[in-house]
Amino acid sequence: MTSIDCGHGTHPGLKRECNEDGYCAVPELGLWAVADGMGGHESGEVASAIVIGELPGLIRQGQDLSAAIVSVHGMIQAAAERGEGGADMGSTVVAVRFDGPSYQIAWVGDSRAYLWNGELRQLTKDHSYVQLLLDAGLIEKSEAASHPSGNIISQALGGAEHNKVKVDRICGELHQGESLLLCSDGLHGEVTDEAIAAIFAAAADNQLRANRLIEAALAAGGKDNVTVIVLSPATSA
Numbered sequence: 001m002t003s004i005d006c007g008h009g010t011h012p013g014l015k016r017e018c019n020e021d022g023y024c025a026v027p028e029l030g031l032w033a034v035a036d037g038m039g040g041h042e043s044g045e046v047a048s049a050i051v052i053g054e055l056p057g058l059i060r061q062g063q064d065l066s067a068a069i070v071s072v073h074g075m076i077q078a079a080a081e082r083g084e085g086g087a088d089m090g091s092t093v094v095a096v097r098f099d100g101p102s103y104q105i106a107w108v109g110d111s112r113a114y115l116w117n118g119e120l121r122q123l124t125k126d127h128s129y130v131q132l133l134l135d136a137g138l139i140e141k142s143e144a145a146s147h148p149s150g151n152i153i154s155q156a157l158g159g160a161e162h163n164k165v166k167v168d169r170i171c172g173e174l175h176q177g178e179s180l181l182l183c184s185d186g187l188h189g190e191v192t193d194e195a196i197a198a199i200f201a202a203a204a205d206n207q208l209r210a211n212r213l214i215e216a217a218l219a220a221g222g223k224d225n226v227t228v229i230v231l232s233p234a235t236s237a
Contacts, residue, residue: 003234006032007206013186013216014222020044021227022052029059030098034111034227035091038156043086046083047076047158053089065097065106066167069157073108073150073165076158094124094182101233103180106169109156112170112177112188115172120197123170125182126184127154129147151185179206179232183213186226206230 004027012019022045035051037044041210049070058068066180072093080087092109110126125131129152133139139147156167174180179200187196191213199212209230217226 005232005234007210007230008225009210019225024052026056033095034182035093037091039086039089043089046085047089047091069167073157077209090156101173109153109185116179116200182226182229186224190220195197
């Protein structure tokens with residue numbers, strides 16, 4: 001597979017004691033993922049840990065990315081049934097799997113993927129109440145960032161045993177000079193697309209980009225946990 005240069009990081013933010021986000025970087029599988037747990041102190045942390053802990057093994061067993069995410073959904077529900085974490089615990093996920101320069105991104109919830117190619121473009125579409133309002137034409141895009149129901153998502157991994165999950169996915173190719181950003185809503189809920197784009201434009205090093213993105217979220221208030229992964233094709237020496 002194509003060698004990938006990666007920068008990544010996570011921070012609990014300035015308002016929360018517990019970091020319910022998690023992420024994995026498994027280059028040998030071409031796999032990177034961000035998960036944002038929910039369900040309160042400890043419960044969300046358990047749910048996101050299940051996502052990040054189990055996803056690589058399911059991929060190694062031969063499941064494709066979407067099927068592995070559905071399997072993780074059931075694992076969170078089973079863990080809740082056993083009394084691990086909370087009964088209502090859940091998690092978002094956004095994950096990418098590379099096969100050479102080709103990639104597949106799959107997601108559930110409002111953790112996002114963006115493409116940077118000199119301009120920033122959101123690749124994923126949030127599973128959220130605000131997105132439903134946008135789709136219905138009931139609010140303008142300018143209203144979305146500050147909407148009072150911005151933290152309500154329309155589906156997540158886990159939850160009640162009867163809950164089903166629909167994994168969305170997109171495919172593409174990552175070329176030289178392009179980058180992918182995976183992030184929890186602790187970034188995109190605090191930092192505008194314009195500010196994210198400015199950070200990508202100002203630095204080429206992916207770890208520096210990741211650090212600056214987290215710093216920007218904290219500078220904007222740091223109300224939530226924030227996790228970022230930045231990926232680019234590695235340049236040959």
